Amino acid sequence: MTLVDTPATMTGGPSLAQERRLVTAIPGPRSQELIARKAAAVASGVGHTLPISVVSAGGGVIVDADGNSLIDLGSGIAVTGVGNSAPRVVEAVTAQLNSFTHTCFTVSPYEGYVAVAEKLNELTPGDHVKRTALFNSGAEAVENAVKIARHYTKKQAVVAFDHAYHGRTNLTMGLTAKNIPYKSGFGPFASEVYRAPLSYPFRDGGLSGAEAAARAISVIEKQVGAENLAAIIIEPIQGEGGFIVPAQGFLPALVEWAAANDVVFIADEVQTGFARTGAWFASEHEGIVPDLVVAAKGIAGGLPLSAVTGRAEIMDSAMAGGLGGTYGGNPLACAAALATIETYEEDGLIERAREIGAVLIGRLNALRTADPRIGDVRGRGAMVAIELVDPATGAPDAALTNAVAKYAHANGVVVLTCGTYGNVIRFLPPLTISDELLIDGLSVVAEGLKNA
Incomplete structure (x- = not known):
């Protein structure tokens, strides 16, 4: 992760610097302004996962109005497989x-x-x-x-x-x-x-x-x-x-x-x-x-x-x-x-999905070996998840899941939760993401688990 004092140039699309970068706390002041406007103008039933104001995205990152660059492990819920602003x-x-x-x-x-x-x-x-x-x-x-x-x-x-x-x-x-x-x-x-x-x-x-x-x-x-x-x-x-x-x-x-x-x-x-x-x-x-x-x-x-x-x-x-x-x-x-x-x-993105899957499964299974709160690692390709549980009973642990997701968001990583019991963290990165960004994002999730 890079820490800087001033917002980076926001040129948009795949030309964006592919890095996790925190300029402010999340949300920063400009994002907070938008979220306040949202509360006043948008029906409250339309929720949001991260309280940020996106200004550009590409490759494997999303940049907000305060210059923060977040690793995107959600792809707009599996939509931007080819990345945001794909040239073609x-x-x-x-x-x-x-x-x-x-x-x-x-x-x-x-x-x-x-x-x-x-x-x-x-x-x-x-x-x-x-x-x-x-x-x-x-x-x-x-x-x-x-x-x-x-x-x-x-x-x-x-x-x-x-x-x-x-x-x-x-x-x-x-x-x-x-x-x-x-x-x-x-x-x-x-x-x-x-x-x-x-x-x-x-x-x-x-x-x-x-x-x-x-x-x-x-x-x-x-x-x-x-x-x-x-x-x-x-x-x-x-x-x-x-x-x-x-x-x-x-x-x-x-x-x-x-x-x-x-x-x-x-x-x-x-x-x-x-x-x-x-x-x-x-x-x-x-x-x-x-x-x-x-x-x-x-x-x-x-x-x-x-x-x-x-x-x-x-x-x-x-x-x-x-x-x-x-x-x-x-x-x-x-x-x-x-x-x-x-x-x-x-661009060979089907094969790239398999490569991403190998990184995800490998890294997450290594975490599972060391942390019995990870009850299961499952998925295929760039669609992988961990199910978090009480290690003593196997019962779903939604509170832990929420805590890990919040830690990731605060530290510049977009992750999504899911599951009937609210105890699953899913990984849906753009297929254009680099291994370096992917591994950095997973390291933040690991830190979140440790700190929880």
Whole structure:
């Protein structure tokens, strides 16, 4: 970390000095001014993790209005995989901005939307004929995936899983498992939504993937019935639920059961997609081929875009005009997505995610060996987490988790917490981060654990 007396020049983008630098305490006076304005102008339900005012970001850092440079281990919740202000994205969006910003694709189509759909049809798992529809947010895409599955199967029930997170709209709140802050007081929720037990290796008592799948299928068959079930929706690695990686064999067994029972299998790859786990999509790690794939977050370098991609016969079942939206597949977001995908491909960011994962897993497992409060280290690629527990009982320790995160924030490292029990720290660095920054950020987390 560098300590300086005056704010550095804030040029933005990847030209930023790649260093952790504290000029003031966090928050500094300029950030405090913005947070005061936020309190007066923004609904209090819109929270924030760090009380800072961001003025630029790039590579692996975020710079605030007081000149503090923070290591970014959050990527805007897995959005800026290619980094902030990635050169190809900036160039592509600028060019599109100079052409046109909007026509509404469902009124006057344009090539960018079609090109993104073609690319997603190519990149998502499976060699079957596919179609894609574009939307704005992950929650919107999830809603549309369920809508499509119901229309195709002529059935209504949907099964989600324990610890799931699928969004904040009415239907996706129903699919989401965690009550506070996502659901409490916001009901009633959409009907015909059911929940099945997930494979959670750290807390499953040794269940294999096949055994956990049999348990889930039994619940589904007894409580819902395949004859009533339109779709199963699952995150291949859970995000907000705690970065839970199901035991090997769990996902393939669910896919096999769904196919045998005319149930649409939806993979919610909003957080796991686009190189994050060391593959284009996390479904690839177990070789599963979902019927529908939901994508968002890392798809467009920070611009709002989401997608549902799936089997042509399922996607084409909806009537003309049944899918769409005013801003879905906005031309600026489509230009950003094409440039983002090119950046993943040309800059070797899938392999970089694997390298980041090796650093994360190695360093965090070393910490775990020395500190029994780290109950589990898990994840794939640049999507890794630690679960913090009472070493005597294994009970979740949310207070410790909060203390470590606060220490990291105060010392210039952006980390995010998650998990149903609030006891998981997740690491989601931009794939453009250097090993040096990554290791420095992890050292701060280690200091936080020690000081707690």
